[in-house]
Amino acid sequence: MRTSLKKTNRKTIIAVLVIGVALIALLIATTRSSTQYFLTVSELQSGEADMTGRNVRMSGVVLGDTIVYDPQTLDLTFEVAQIPGDHQVIKEMGGMAVVLEKAAADPTLPRITIYYNGVKPDLLKHEAQAIVSGSLDANGVFQAKELLLKCPSKYESALPTQAGK
Amino acid sequence: MFQLGLISFAASMLAMLIALVLTISQLFKRQVKLTKSIVTLANISFGLHTLSLLTLMAMQVLQDYSNAYVVSVINSVMPTVLKMTAVWGGQAGSLFFWSWMLNLVLFISLHVRRQIQDGWSFLFTAVNLLFFGALSLFAENPFSRVWLLESEEILEGVFSPAAGATVYGGISGFGLNPLLRHWGMVIHPPILYLGFALFLVPFSIAASYLIRGESGEGLLGETRLWLLSAWVLLTVGIVLGSWWSYDVLGWGGYWAWDPVETASLIPWLTSTGLLHSLLLQKQRKIFKRFNFVLILLTYIMVVFSILITRAGLLNSVHAFGESRISLPLTLMTLSLFVVCVALLAWRWRLLYSGWELTSLVTRDAAFLYTNVILISLTIVCFYGLAYPLITGVFTGNQIGLDRTFFDQAATPLFILLAALMAVCPLSAWTVNSVKQLGKAALIPLALSVILEGVYYFFLTKSWLALSVLFVVTFGLLLMLTLTLRDSKSPRAAAKRWWGHRARHGAWFVHAGVLLIALGIVGMEALEGSIQGTMIPGDKMPLRSYQVEFIQLTTEYENPEYMTIEAELVLWKDGKVVDKLYPGQHLYENRGQYVSIPDKQSTLRGDFYTLLLDYSSMMGYVTIQASDNPLVNYMWIGALLMVMGAILAATMPWKSLQLDYVDQGDQELPR
Numbered sequence: 113m114r115t116s117l118k119k120t121n122r123k124t125i126i127a128v129l130v131i132g133v134a135l136i137a138l139l140i141a142t143t144r145s146s147t148q149y150f151l152t153v154s155e156l157q158s159g160e161a162d163m164t165g166r167n168v169r170m171s172g173v174v175l176g177d178t179i180v181y182d183p184q185t186l187d188l189t190f191e192v193a194q195i196p197g198d199h200q201v202i203k204e205m206g207g208m209a210v211v212l213e214k215a216a217a218d219p220t221l222p223r224i225t226i227y228y229n230g231v232k233p234d235l236l237k238h239e240a241q242a243i244v245s246g247s248l249d250a251n252g253v254f255q256a257k258e259l260l261l262k263c264p265s266k267y268e269s270a271l272p273t274q275a276g277k
Numbered sequence: 278m279f280q281l282g283l284i285s286f287a288a289s290m291l292a293m294l295i296a297l298v299l300t301i302s303q304l305f306k307r308q309v310k311l312t313k314s315i316v317t318l319a320n321i322s323f324g325l326h327t328l329s330l331l332t333l334m335a336m337q338v339l340q341d342y343s344n345a346y347v348v349s350v351i352n353s354v355m356p357t358v359l360k361m362t363a364v365w366g367g368q369a370g371s372l373f374f375w376s377w378m379l380n381l382v383l384f385i386s387l388h389v390r391r392q393i394q395d396g397w398s399f400l401f402t403a404v405n406l407l408f409f410g411a412l413s414l415f416a417e418n419p420f421s422r423v424w425l426l427e428s429e430e431i432l433e434g435v436f437s438p439a440a441g442a443t444v445y446g447g448i449s450g451f452g453l454n455p456l457l458r459h460w461g462m463v464i465h466p467p468i469l470y471l472g473f474a475l476f477l478v479p480f481s482i483a484a485s486y487l488i489r490g491e492s493g494e495g496l497l498g499e500t501r502l503w504l505l506s507a508w509v510l511l512t513v514g515i516v517l518g519s520w521w522s523y524d525v526l527g528w529g530g531y532w533a534w535d536p537v538e539t540a541s542l543i544p545w546l547t548s549t550g551l552l553h554s555l556l557l558q559k560q561r562k563i564f565k566r567f568n569f570v571l572i573l574l575t576y577i578m579v580v581f582s583i584l585i586t587r588a589g590l591l592n593s594v595h596a597f598g599e600s601r602i603s604l605p606l607t608l609m610t611l612s613l614f615v616v617c618v619a620l621l622a623w624r625w626r627l628l629y630s631g632w633e634l635t636s637l638v639t640r641d642a643a644f645l646y647t648n649v650i651l652i653s654l655t656i657v658c659f660y661g662l663a664y665p666l667i668t669g670v671f672t673g674n675q676i677g678l679d680r681t682f683f684d685q686a687a688t689p690l691f692i693l694l695a696a697l698m699a700v701c702p703l704s705a706w707t708v709n710s711v712k713q714l715g716k717a718a719l720i721p722l723a724l725s726v727i728l729e730g731v732y733y734f735f736l737t738k739s740w741l742a743l744s745v746l747f748v749v750t751f752g753l754l755l756m757l758t759l760t761l762r763d764s765k766s767p768r769a770a771a772k773r774w775w776g777h778r779a780r781h782g783a784w785f786v787h788a789g790v791l792l793i794a795l796g797i798v799g800m801e802a803l804e805g806s807i808q809g810t811m812i813p814g815d816k817m818p819l820r821s822y823q824v825e826f827i828q829l830t831t832e833y834e835n836p837e838y839m840t841i842e843a844e845l846v847l848w849k850d851g852k853v854v855d856k857l858y859p860g861q862h863l864y865e866n867r868g869q870y871v872s873i874p875d876k877q878s879t880l881r882g883d884f885y886t887l888l889l890d891y892s893s894m895m896g897y898v899t900i901q902a903s904d905n906p907l908v909n910y911m912w913i914g915a916l917l918m919v920m921g922a923i924l925a926a927t928m929p930w931k932s933l934q935l936d937y938v939d940q941g942d943q944e945l946p947r
Contacts, residue, residue, distance in 0.1 A: 127637075131653065135653045135657075146682035181890075232890075234869065234872055258679075
């Protein structure tokens with residue numbers, strides 16, 4: 113009994129090891145194919161040659177006037193303007209809502225055209241924060257595979273917290 | 278109101294702090310039992326905390342706009358129920374609500390028939406409670422007020438920010454985010470929170486066992502019901518979230534590997550593993566170390582999940598944005614981790630229990646495989662979440678993993694898991710019984726092979742979908758066969774069934790998971806959709822269906838939004854089967870609209886319609902229609918999982934032993 117148990121355990125250890133190695137291989141393989149670079153609009157444009165075709169996740173503020181949507185074909189294009197990627201910087205500038213409002217009104221900031229095929233999200237509107245995943249094509253248009261939108265509550269920005277606290 | 282809420286909250290935390298100090302002084306005197314005064318203080322703390330919560334609710338219902346939180350989530354026209362439940366509709370409120378949940382759980386644990394808290398476990402529970410209470414009190418206070426400065430500037434703060442500032446109640450509220458106004462979203466957070474919170478008690482008790490240097494035989498018996506209830510609520514919470522995103526978000530998605538979804542799945546995975554391996558300890562007296570690790574890890578992952586949700590480290594639809602509580606939460610997660618590792622290392626030898634398996638095909642081995650897969654899934658989820666954070670620290674710029682990572686890494690593991698669940702009823706504690714049971718599998722196996730052919734010719738050619746369908750069919754048929762095998766005398770069968778309800782409960786849970794897998798196949802492989810623009814009278818075909826557009830209606834009945842609805846008639850095989858009204862709610866004040874899909878739900882699946890665009894002037898609409906076969910088995914499966922777990926929970930821990938003794942040899946009919 114004792115020895116057969118030990119034998120079973122040896123087999124178990126081998127099995128678990130094999131599974132462990134398989135898991136690591138799976139992780140490495142999928143990491144490679146799904147690596148995504150988190151960039152801002154200006155970072156993406158400055159390294160344009162480099163980044164074309166790469167899997168990128170980018171965030172920017174939606175410019176309402178530029179939204180063009182054809183519900184027949186579900187072709188959606190719009191422009192986003194640069195917003196900083198660093199939470200710390202955003203906080204110093206007065207919070208996300210302030211950053212979005214300023215960035216949408218500032219024509220000097222770098223902008224990029226986004227193309228997306230799919231149902232126009234409810235939250236896609238002026239001054240919303242768009243988070244897009246996809247890649248830059250040869251024409252400098254960002255081909256988005258995924259589109260996520262966030263609208264910070266205006267009231268939160270209307271109520272700055274106590275200074276120095 | 279402000280005074281009542283804030284003071285009762287602060288006093289509640291103070292009472293808990295005193296209780297904690299008392300406990301520590303008792304522990305110094307080597308008094309492990311909780312004294313009466315500690316319990317009384319904890320009761321007082323819970324009472325005051327509840328009072329404070331009710332005050333916040335009252336402020337919301339009475340629209341006290343001098344409160345900054347009320348301003349951010351309430352407006353005058355919201356229904357009263359939503360005004361109350363808006364407690365968990367925003368950052369400050371939901372954090373406060375979470376701390377109350379922890380207090381509730383502590384209160385329950387002190388007052389159930391078999392009180393299971395001792396000094397050490399109380400120490401751990403109270404420290405966690407106080408930590409979250411302090412976050413709420415000092416960093417994200419829901420009682421924070423709106424102040425008007427002499428310079429006409431408006432600021433938010435608990436106390437007056439400057440001389441001459443006055444409390445200002447003149448801003449009318451903005452109202453709850455329309456996307457959250459769905460009853461699924463109203464009950465999803467409290468259920469999920471309660472599930473999360475319940476894990477704190479087993480965690481604290483396990484920690485207490487380690488400190489006291491007890492070998493931990495009694496631990497699982499004491500905490501099994503806690504773990505099961507936590508698991509049930511967590512399951513319901515996760516499924517409700519998924520159902521909400523299917524029902525409300527409009528694109529018909531049910532799971533997106535959003536960081537917050539993934540984070541809430543981790544404690545579910547570890548606790549599911551725990552529910553399996555605790556049976557191994559019960560039955561075979563093995564894997565005790567593993568169980569301790571899982572109990573501790575599950576709660577740490579709960580805190581990690583809160584960190585991911587609240588701290589806004591990752592972009593997510595759920596996160597409330599970057600916040601100042603991310604640093605304390607990170608530190609808390611890390612210190613819990615360090616403390617647990619230290620405790621385990623200290624008592625590692627004591628926890629030795631052996632881990633000899635009878636063979637590689639018996640039930641103990643099957644449990645081991647299950648747990649290896651569950652742990653692998655945990656690693657995949659954790660790695661996927663932590664990857665961008667870690668690369669961010671080391672390289673400065675963030676590199677993350679997209680959704681395909683989770684899809685590719687988790688799918689094979691989930692399929693393996695489903696396969697294990699399908700063959701699980703064949704596993705027994707001895708090799709002999711396994712052989713015997715194997716014969717019972719022949720008929721279901723033959724049937725599933727035949728059905729597989731049917732699927733291939735009529736449903737799908739995707740090998741991935743086909744393999745899942747095979748596993749699901751076989752698993753369900755097998756469970757059905759084994760359950761019905763001895764139905765000659767229904768009374769005896771029912772008695773036997775009730776006597777083995779823990780096992781049958783587990784089968785229900787497995788059948789539920791297999792049904793969910795069926796729903797996923799329906800959504801991923803069998804779904805079909807079409808969109809088109811129509812004028813009244815137009816018809817749009819999809820498979821055997823036709824959608825006819827009748828008219829566009831506009832309504833102003835709700836004070837907050839305008840309702841635009843397309844009236845559609847659904848035809849199937851030339852007959853009218855239903856009327857559908859997909860629409861949009863247009864919140865003009867917010868400049869936002871919310872799509873309200875409409876669907877015909879049957880057991881076959883959903884016919885799902887969405888109003889994409891319209892023109893009231895021209896009278897046309899653009900409709901997206903999808904045929905989502907089998908999707909409702911996801912919700913049915915979830916229901917079955919919950920029922921199964923509850924059924925298993927009615928089996929007392931002591932009688933569990935009998936239930937599992939050599940079931941293959943003696944109890945299964947030949």
